[in-house]
Amino acid sequence: MKNNFSDYLIAAEGSAVLDGMLRLEVWLPWYRTLPLSVVEVAGLSVDGVPISLDGAELELNGKRFGLAALAELTEERWFVQDSAWLHVPLATAKAGAPCRAELLVKLYPPYIPMLTWVTRGSANV
Incomplete structure (x- = not known):
């Protein structure tokens, strides 16, 4: 879903295609700091082709976390002024190409029961 955060979800300037890897600089699509346990990286496509998130990691606060582990990270905070990097293995990626x-992120703010905040953003990398 497009919302006020969509245009800022992926920072093209900090993102890159590396050999075998896509690295996206991502901003939290919310107005307050949130624990990583309420963040879901729900989908990614490159040039319109859906990409598996198996083996993908989110780098934040100097640490890397597998996406499956995010739900358990209640004490790890994503501050609104900090970007994170999504590292996605991509066998076909060639450096500089x-x-x-297009990224889909879902948030489940702990203080708003039953809300799922969905943001879809895209950028040329």
């Missing part, structure tokens, strides 16, 4: 990445 341009692509268009």
Whole structure:
């Protein structure tokens, strides 16, 4: 879903295509700091092709976390002024090759029961 955060979800300037890897600089699509346990990286496509998130990691606060582990990280905070990096293994990636990445992130703010905040953003990398 497009919302006020969609245009800022992926920072093209900090993102890159590396050999065998896509690295996206991502901003929290919310107005307050949240624990990683309420963040779900729900989908990624590159040039319109869905990409598996198996083996993908989110780097934040100097640490890397597998996406499956995020739900358990109640004490790890994503501050609104800090970006994170999503590292996605991509066998076909060649360093410097341009692509268009589209990312889907879902948030479940702990203080708003039953809300799922969905943000879809894209950028040329």
